[in-house]
Amino acid sequence: MVKERDKVLAMALGLDLSGTSISPIRGGSEFASLLQVQSGEKKFFVKAGAGKSSKTMLEGEYESLNAIHTAVPELCPQPIAHGDLQDGDYFLATEFLQLHGSSFSRQQSSSRENTLALKLGKLHSQPAPSDGRYGFPVTTCCGSTPQDNSYEDTWSSFFVNRRLLPILNACIESNGSQPELADHVNRIIPIAKYLLSRLSPPSSQPVIIHGDLWSGNQCNGSIPPRIPNPTPVVFDPSSCYAPAEYDHGIMTMFGGFDRKFWEEYETVVPRGKPAGEYEDRVGLYRLYHTLNHFALFGGSYKSSAIGIMRGLQRKYRDRVDGS
Known part of the structure; x- marks a missing residue:
């Protein structure tokens, strides 16, 4: 059965749901869980949180990333979408960031x-x-x-x-x-x-x-x-x-x-x-x-x-x- 969550994310990201995979990522925090959304060569990073506080948090992060990315595009992932998910949950989707260790090197x-x-x-x-x-x-x-x-x-x-x-x-x-x-x-x-x-x-x-x-x-x-x-x-x-x-x-x-x-x-x-x-x-x-x-x-x-x-x-x- 296709989850309502998956439908919402696919629509928000402009993806064909039939060719989209959504899987959990290890990590996250008490505030939000992490997901990887992939469709063909396209890959996105999603934070999903519950309740009104998560909406405030993730909307703020979206606008923060947007401000930084607008000024210095190479400094952060580009935010793609944010909004209501299901049952009071809220999401933030960005470009997928592949980590390679500390930037001090x-x-x-x-x-x-x-x-x-x-x-x-x-x-x-x-x-x-x-x-x-x-x-x-x-x-x-x-x-x-x-x-x-x-x-x-x-x-x-x-x-x-x-x-x-x-x-x-x-x-x-x-x-x-x-x-x-x-x-x-x-x-x-x-x-x-x-x-x-x-x-x-x-x-x-x-x-x-x-x-x-x-x-x-x-x-x-x-x-x-x-x-x-x-x-x-x-x-x-x-x-x-x-x-x-x-x-x-x-x-x-x-x-x-x-x-x-x-x-x-x-x-x-x-x-x-x-x-x-x-x-x-x-x-x-x-x-x-x-x-x-x-x-x-x-x-x-x-x-x-x-x-x-x-x-x-x-x-x-x-x-x-x-x-």
């Missing part, structure tokens, strides 16, 4: 011009189509955490109102009352406004950022027939229009990216000014992701987040009222 890339550092630098050098505003057309998810990307006119207001305060609320929702954590976040807000408002052009301009670019969300991969040879690619984005350095927060966690990567990247995207405050701004971006991990997983991420905030408070409390 230049030997696996077809040329030096195709390194991840230079491709990401190209993405981070193109102004976002947002008239200078910070945000994104849809909600995205970092992990399973929804991110309200309603537009703000300044980077500091976007970071505080659309990232820092909502993730504090998510921490409380997941872990119960957090008076100590809330006190630290409230005291870090004026410091965040101070630091982020001082970031100067062109580094302050919004560009398309990946949003969740830890080392596990990149690899060498091919996307036949469009990209037949292995090249650095990224996936699982939760994009928004923000300064390029916002991506550096998650990129400097969990082992991060090596020194050679950063040296090459910074030939295209130099550190923002004031350069002496760069590490502290990136500390704020790491704070968001650390709090997100506390909201998702609990544990020692709370103490790590408080440690980041205490360090910034010690350094800036004499310069910023209310901290």
Whole structure:
């Protein structure tokens, strides 16, 4: 018996169902299962999730991939379709990405011009189509955490109102009352406004950022027939229009990216000014992701987040009222 799911996917991808095979792929997550859809030489990758939250997540990923692919087509799989599947399920279909290992190995890339550092630098050098505003057309998810990307006119207001305060609320929702954590976040807000408002052009301009670019969300991969040879690619984005350095927060966690990567990247995207405050701004971006991990997983991420905030408070409390 042909599953209704298969009919929906074949129609969405413009395939003849009689010549289409759909099979599960090992992996996936608690949020979504993975499928391979093949018809002749055509092959697609599908994520399928259940419930309203999966619709938000996969629609956000579709729009994120579309934004990245439009700017730098060779950096990610092209999104093909997304929509309702069956019984409240939702799907996202993209080009099929064949993985070939870590993108840090230049030997696996077809040329030096195709390194991840230079491709990401190209993405981070193109102004976002947002008239200078910070945000994104849809909600995205970092992990399973929804991110309200309603537009703000300044980077500091976007970071505080659309990232820092909502993730504090998510921490409380997941872990119960957090008076100590809330006190630290409230005291870090004026410091965040101070630091982020001082970031100067062109580094302050919004560009398309990946949003969740830890080392596990990149690899060498091919996307036949469009990209037949292995090249650095990224996936699982939760994009928004923000300064390029916002991506550096998650990129400097969990082992991060090596020194050679950063040296090459910074030939295209130099550190923002004031350069002496760069590490502290990136500390704020790491704070968001650390709090997100506390909201998702609990544990020692709370103490790590408080440690980041205490360090910034010690350094800036004499310069910023209310901290």
